[in-house]
Every structure is written in structure tokens, then in C-alpha cells.
Amino acid sequence: MLNVQLLLTGNELMSGDIVDTNSVFIARELKNLGVELTRKVTVGDNMQLLTEQMEQLSKDADILIINGGLGPTVDDMTAQALSETTKQSLAIHPTALEQVKAWCVKRSYRLTGPNLKQALLPTGCDIVHNPIGSAPGFSINHNSCQIICTPGVPVELKAMLREEILPNIAEQLPEELQTVTQKLKVFGIGESGLQKMVNDSYPNWPEEIELGFRATMPLLEVKLTSRSHTSTTLRDEWYSKIKGLLGQHIVSENGDSIAATVVKLLKQNGKTITTAESCTGGMIAAQLTGVAGCSDVFEAGFVTYSNRMKEKLVNVNAQTLEQFGAVSEQVVKEMVSGALAVSAADYAVSVSGVAGPDGGTEDKPVGTVWLAWANKQQVFTKKLYLPTHRIHFQNFIANTGLDLIRRLILGYHDEPRYFVERQFNSKT
Secondary structure: OOOEEEEEEOHHHHHOOOOOOHHHHHHHHHHHHOOOEEEEEEEOOOHHHHHHHHHHHHHHOOEEEEEOOOOOOOOOOHHHHHHHHHOOOEEEOHHHHHHHHHHHHHOOOOOOHHHHHOOEEEOOOEEEOOOOOOOOEEEEEEOOEEEEEEOOOHHHHHHHHHHHHHHHHHHOOOHHHOEEEEEEEEEOOOHHHHHHHHHHHOOOOOOOOEEEEEEEOOEEEEEEEEEOOOOHHHHHHHHHHHHHHHHHHEEEOOOOOHHHHHHHHHHHHOOOEEEEEOOOOOHHHHHHHOOOOHHHOEEEEEEOOOHHHHHHHHOOOHHHHHHHOOOOHHHHHHHHHHHHHHHOOOEEEEEEEOOOOOOOOOOOOOOEEEEEEEEOOOEEEEEEEOOOOHHHHHHHHHHHHHHHHHHHHHOOOOOOHHHHHOEOOOOO
């Protein structure tokens, strides 16, 4: 088994100004390969501490990943500390220089001294390409240890790990230790509920297939992990079984969010979508527009927080609002129909609810929400109850709206579990 260790650098980590999510991501991705981190050390921007830890950790580890300290400022010390540790002088690395120049040109930035510092690396190192940021990663061998240096910016780290670092580590594993991980994204089933479903349906789950769950609110990631020598037939059989068990609750098999799945489905069918939101405040539209290429399927959404804007923007009747109130089946139906008419979209979703912590009444307590989703032929509505804190309420309901559109596009008719679990009953 490879001995992989991690050194995190930065005063912000030590002071708590930023939360360390990078080590969590690194550990999780390594585990998917069948590799466990054996040690994790965090130090501030201190040259002596950095060199001491680089020397000590590299003596014990097969691979040492250093995260942070590759930026253009004086407190970014990784390259200098590694130069002192390995006794390799700093010099401009031509490949790193080209990467920094290309990054500056692409953004119309002038190449300055601080940017140039990012190409000043220990002699003899190899470049680890950074496809997003200005700071090249690099690797060098010391004490028979492969030291890999990565930037602290999470999105840059993730891209470098997935594109170059993890494949390199996987190649170093003996074939019998390599793992195969299959993942599913699920919406509307919690961890305990899913575990019970598995226990009830498949009490004799095979030891060769490890079943794991990871909550990525509001989605649940389901993972099936096996060794490379596990029978392909066995692997495919149990992957098929878990898919059959989860059924229409499966959002994606490639890690896509619900929004990304909806955008993809709309593109495939040549259709468009619009939104009319009250309690979610535009969150549904924001999730859609967070997907690259959404402009092909989304032209406009309506955030109609007040009754006046519900009337003005999506043509909700004033009498409907007065008689039934904003949080009602009648209003969300008029919202979704009005949004379809104004935008000329093919699909629409609308929501109106009491997000809290105040504003509830006896018949409409905090957590009450009405949703409507529609195409040009049909309008559907549902009342749900989610008495939780405001942000979780908004996030869950936004994803519920998108999930209902997903189901409508795919022609699904089974009732999702959250219709039962989040049902509004007369006792509330």
C-alpha cells in the first residue's frame, strides 16, 4: 500500500479565517482509489516549520502532497522552502513561465514581478499543469519520496487532482489494490431511509462490493466500490440492482446536479424553461444559470416576492391573492401559467411558501410551501411541509422544483418519496 501524506500550509488555516475543505477532498478522492492518507500536518507561513515538515514527512512517505503557498505574494513560501529542503536552487522554469504568461494574456493582465515569482521553482522539478489558475503545480523527488505541490484554491486543486495527479497515483498501485468506484446521485431519499431499503431488499449484500453513502445536501451520493479483480459480472449485477431499487430518484450517474441534468434534458429535447419564484428568491434560476450552456434553454425567470409583483410580472389575479393568500395552490397555478405565457417557454416551475423563521400562521405554519410545475399541456401542484431553517428550506425546495421538472420531461409517474415524507397533514 502506498504511504501518502499531506502537508497543508497557510496562516489562514491556522487562524481559522478559512475552513480546510481541501484535505477532505483529497482524502475522499484518494480513498476512491483505495489509498488512505496516513498523516496530515498543517503549518503556517513559517519557513523553518515548512522545511522541517517537508524533510520529516518525505522521509516517511512514498508520496507527499503539499497544498498551498504557490501564489504570487511574499507569504507564499512553498517553492522557496522546498528549494532549501532539497538543496535545489530556484530558477525560472520555462514551462511554468509559459503557463503564467498564457494565463496573463488570456485575461489581458500585464506580467509582473509577483506573477513571475510563480515560475521561480526548484531546479529539476516537473510541472503539474494547472488548467485554471496562474500558479503551476510541480513535483520533485526527495528522500525517495515524490513531493507534489498544489495550489490552495479549491477549484484549481480539484482540477489538477482529477486530470493529472490521481491518474498518476493510480498507475503506481498494484493491480490487485486498484479500486473501481461507481457513483449515483440521488434526490429525495435520506441515508437512513436508503440503508433500510437496501437491508430489506438485499440482506445478503456481497462483501466484494462496498456500499457507501455521502450526503451532499440536498443530494445523496451512492457509491459502489470494488477491487479491480472483482468479477465484472458481479459488479454489473449489483450496480443494476441498486439502480433498480433507487429507480426514478436517480438524478445522474456522472455526478451532475439536478440543474445540470435538467439543462441537458431540455437541450436534448429542444425545449426551454422558465421559473416563477417567491420563497426561494431566484434560487431555482440561479442553479440553472450556474450550468454552462443554460442560455440555450433558459431566457428568463421571475422573482415575484411581493403580491404586487406577482400581479405585475406573471399576471396573478388580485382577487386570487386576496381570497386564497400568496401561499396557496391557486396562486402557484396562476404563477406558473403566467410565467409560461410571458416567456413562451415549454416548461415552468413556480413556488410560494413560508420560509421562516417568522410569518407562519395556524393553517400555514413556517415550512409550508406550494409548488406548481407545468408544460404547455398540463399543470401539476403539490403542497409540502419542511419545518427547518430558512436556507435549508430554500435549497431543498429549489431542488424539488427542478426535480419535478426532470420527472415531467422524462415522463415519470411514480410518486417521489418526499411527497409522502414532506406531506402537509391536518395536525400541523
